[in-house]
Amino acid sequence: MIKEFKDIPSKVPLEQLDMSSFAKDKIRELFRTGRVPTAEAMVDEIILRAVKEGATDLHFEPGESELRIRLGFEGIMKKLVTLPKDISENLANILKTKGSLNAFEKKKAQEGRFSVMIGVHEFDIRMSTLPTMHGERVALRILQKNARVSNIEELGFSKENLDKVRKLLRRPNGLFLVTGPSSSGKSTTVYAAVNDIQSPEKNIITVENPVEYKLDFASQVTTSTDKTFTLVDSLRAILRQNPTIIMLGEIRDAETGTVAAEAALTGSLVLSTMLSGDAIGAIFRMTNLGVPPYWLASTLIGVVHQQLVRKICSSCKEEYTVSPEEHVSVANITSVPKKFFRGKGCDLCEGTGYRGRTAVHEILIINDQIRDLIYQHAPMLRLREAAHTIGFENIFQDAMKKVIAGITSIEELSRALG
Numbered sequence: 001m002i003k004e005f006k007d008i009p010s011k012v013p014l015e016q017l018d019m020s021s022f023a024k025d026k027i028r029e030l031f032r033t034g035r036v037p038t039a040e041a042m043v044d045e046i047i048l049r050a051v052k053e054g055a056t057d058l059h060f061e062p063g064e065s066e067l068r069i070r071l072g073f074e075g076i077m078k079k080l081v082t083l084p085k086d087i088s089e090n091l092a093n094i095l096k097t098k099g100s101l102n103a104f105e106k107k108k109a110q111e112g113r114f115s116v117m118i119g120v121h122e123f124d125i126r127m128s129t130l131p132t133m134h135g136e137r138v139a140l141r142i143l144q145k146n147a148r149v150s151n152i153e154e155l156g157f158s159k160e161n162l163d164k165v166r167k168l169l170r171r172p173n174g175l176f177l178v179t180g181p182s183s184s185g186k187s188t189t190v191y192a193a194v195n196d197i198q199s200p201e202k203n204i205i206t207v208e209n210p211v212e213y214k215l216d217f218a219s220q221v222t223t224s225t226d227k228t229f230t231l232v233d234s235l236r237a238i239l240r241q242n243p244t245i246i247m248l249g250e251i252r253d254a255e256t257g258t259v260a261a262e263a264a265l266t267g268s269l270v271l272s273t274m275l276s277g278d279a280i281g282a283i284f285r286m287t288n289l290g291v292p293p294y295w296l297a298s299t300l301i302g303v304v305h306q307q308l309v310r311k312i313c314s315s316c317k318e319e320y321t322v323s324p325e326e327h328v329s330v331a332n333i334t335s336v337p338k339k340f341f342r343g344k345g346c347d348l349c350e351g352t353g354y355r356g357r358t359a360v361h362e363i364l365i366i367n368d369q370i371r372d373l374i375y376q377h378a379p380m381l382r383l384r385e386a387a388h389t390i391g392f393e394n395i396f397q398d399a400m401k402k403v404i405a406g407i408t409s410i411e412e413l414s415r416a417l418g
């Protein structure tokens with residue numbers, strides 16, 4: 001639970017309204033007779049609980065007879081409360097009104113945004129709705145405004161990987177990509193990277209929508225949602241302002257990708273994020289988006305690919321002997337010891353055995369040989385071979401080192417990396 005929010009009192013006893021308790025009929029009766037807090041109060045309480053628990057996501061999922069409300073922690077879901085289905089539409093309407101969505105439109109997916117103050121902290125909430133057969137499913141993504149930018153040393157990079165990243169960041173120009181699946185902490189890494197190299201003599205400009213962290217050392221540009229000032233417009237304008245470092249929210253299409261490459265070619269260090277399954281795959285994703293291989297070859301300097309894994313709870317961590325099957329399944333990745341670690345489960349980790357998360361990484365550095373291969377549009381296999389000759393270690397190898405060090409478990413490695 002987040003410490004600074006723990007003193008904010010709860011106004012609605014959600015636990016007493018939980019349908020997964022034994023008193024289902026009693027709870028239905030409370031709702032039927034209106035002896036429950038208003039839907040507004042319930043929405044406020046649910047958001048407060050999510051913030052208190054440090055959730056990154058909040059999902060309202062209507063089923064046949066119940067509305068399941070769950071918290072998300074960078075991809076891991078946990079139940080908050082289950083309420084009677086009847087209240088589902090009311091709660092969705094309140095959320096849609098908050099997010100300036102059309103409350104009457106229930107057949108189409110919509111996207112919106114609102115902010116809430118909790119204590120002295122402001123949270124930016126991005127919401128999306130999805131019509132399902134049992135009603136509208138609403139997903140909220142919770143971002144704390146003015147949150148502290150992480151130090152790059154806190155992000156779980158191994159010493160070797162941190163050295164590689166810092167070497168890349170010292171380059172005067174080029175395109176530096178952070179890739180991973182959604183909710184893998186990509187933008188946290190990019191912000192930490194910019195923070196690591198910022199200095200008063202550099203001209204740093206960021207462009208994104210919305211601004212996730214406020215930086216006092218950078219000019220931050222927000223693009224408009226109504227397409228009047230797009231990412232591409234803003235990038236072209238930024239290039240006229242002689243930037244040293246440009247941080248770009250996310251590369252999603254050919255135009256952004258090409259303008260990012262163009263910016264890197266004109267002498268700036270450009271940092272951005274992109275969805276990708278692995279570091280080498282990012283090259284193919286860029287060219288598949290339509291970024292010309294010669295543009296990419298002349299600008300890309302490196303790719304950091306990452307994924308989040310849960311950390312073993314330090315209060316209930318125990319050593320155990322690996323079963324022969326488990327040993328065989330991981331032995332082909334690296335030489336492994338006979339003992340691993342896991343969390344037994346305790347009060348502090350709510351019985352899960354995990355507390356907190358860290359990232360696992362793979363880092364591709366583009367040397368002349370790989371640059372040539374990108375230029376020639378060479379197949380993935382040849383790129384892989386070339387990467388391995390310069391000591392490229394894949395994300396499994398990094399994760400395995402964290403398993404051996406007792407930071408995460410072998411089960412978590414399989415869950416996160418498949």
Ligand SMILES: [Zn+2]
Binds near residue numbers: 345
């Ligand atoms: Zn524990």
